[in-house]
Amino acid sequence: AQSVTQLGSHVSVSEGALVLLRCNYSSSVPPYLFWYVQYPNQGLQLLLKYTSAATLVKGINGFEAEFKKSETSFHLTKPSAHMSDAAEYFCAVSHSGGYQKVTFGTGTKLQVIP
Amino acid sequence: DVKVTQSSRYLVKRTGEKVFLECVQDMDHENMFWYRQDPGLGLRLIYFSYDVKMKEKGDIPEGYSVSREKKERFSLILESASTNQTSMYLCASSPPKGDRTDTQYFGPGTRLTVL
Numbered sequence: 533a534q535s536v537t538q539l540g541s542h543v544s545v546s547e548g549a550l551v552l553l554r555c556n557y558s559s560s561v562p563p564y565l566f567w568y569v570q571y572p573n574q575g576l577q578l579l580l581k582y583t584s585a586a587t588l589v590k591g592i593n594g595f596e597a598e599f600k601k602s603e604t605s606f607h608l609t610k611p612s613a614h615m616s617d618a619a620e621y622f623c624a625v626s627h628s629g630g631y632q633k634v635t636f637g638t639g640t641k642l643q644v645i646p
Numbered sequence: 647d648v649k650v651t652q653s654s655r656y657l658v659k660r661t662g663e664k665v666f667l668e669c670v671q672d673m674d675h676e677n678m679f680w681y682r683q684d685p686g687l688g689l690r691l692i693y694f695s696y697d698v699k700m701k702e703k704g705d706i707p708e709g710y711s712v713s714r715e716k717k718e719r720f721s722l723i724l725e726s727a728s729t730n731q732t733s734m735y736l737c738a739s740s741p742p743k744g745d746r747t748d749t750q751y752f753g754p755g756t757r758l759t760v761l
Contacts, residue, residue: 541686564747575650575736575752576689583747622688626747633704634750636681638688 534559534625536606538637546645551595551610553640555623558604565606566624566634567597576622582606593617618644649673650753652737658759665724667756669737676741678720679750680704680712683734695720727760734758 539554557563564583568576580591587599593616597608608621623637653668671678677696681689681704691704693712701712709731713721720739724731734757738750 538688566749568752573754575754576738576750577752578749581747581749633691633694635691636689638686 534561534563534627534635536565536623536625536635536637538621538623538640540640541638542641542643544643544645545613547615548612551608551613551617551642553608553621553623553642555597555606555608555637556604557606557623557625559625564626565597565599566626567591567595567606567608568622568624568636570620570622570639572619579608579621613642613644615644615646618642650737650739650751652735652753652756654756655754656757656759658761659724659727660761661728663724663727663760665727665758665760667722667724667735667737667758669720669722669739669753670718671720671739671751672718673739673741673751674717675739675751676717677739677748678714679738679740680710680720680722681736681738682706683736683755689736692722727758729760732758732760 535558537556566581567579570576580589582599590596620641624634627633650671679694680692695701695714711723736755737753740748740750
């Protein structure tokens with residue numbers, strides 16, 4: 533079975549500070565991992581995804597994530613937070629088998645303080 | 647750009663009513679999904695469909711049913727709405743490649759309140 537755990541339901545950073553959102557996974561097969569972002573009153577959109585091609589994955593809006601098998605982690609980072617980064621972020625893992633079923637984490641709300 | 651639309655952004659219904667939530671995608675995607683989103687619980691899969699007239703139960707199907715008569719449209723049905731179904735409902739679709747790496751594309755969500 534595949535699952536993800538996001539540590540911290542709320543994270544606050546100052547504008548310009550490093551953003552670090554944590555995600556640990558559990559998977560019985562080589563995992564495929566995703567980060568999605570949800571801006572207020574919107575649906576989710578893909579930030580980036582790990583598909584085994586490279587362990588450091590770059591996404592949109594300056595975000596990146598590093599796959600670390602030894603730590604079963606896929607943490608999301610951004611060097612310098614911007615006010616527009618305030619949103620909820622979801623880590624997700626895709627299942628083995630067909631139909632592209634995905635399990636999402638419980639989400640982390642990022643607050644950016646001016 | 648992929649577009650996934652949901653019939654309503656906000657909906658208020660009474661306990662016991664039959665509720666239909668509609669989702670339409672315009673990119674000829676094979677796979678479509680219904681999730682509910684609740685604070686602290688993230689997204690939980692209710693049902694998904696991998697082809698017209700095909701459906702599979704997700705993690706929390708109780709109290710819900712679905713219909714997929716056309717490829718572009720996936721409906722979620724609450725047969726008899728209850729207050730514990732008050733939630734945000736998100737529809738998503740994904741391409742037909744059948745690849746675990748495929749992205750899901752989400753609609754804006756329907757916030758349903760059951761009184």
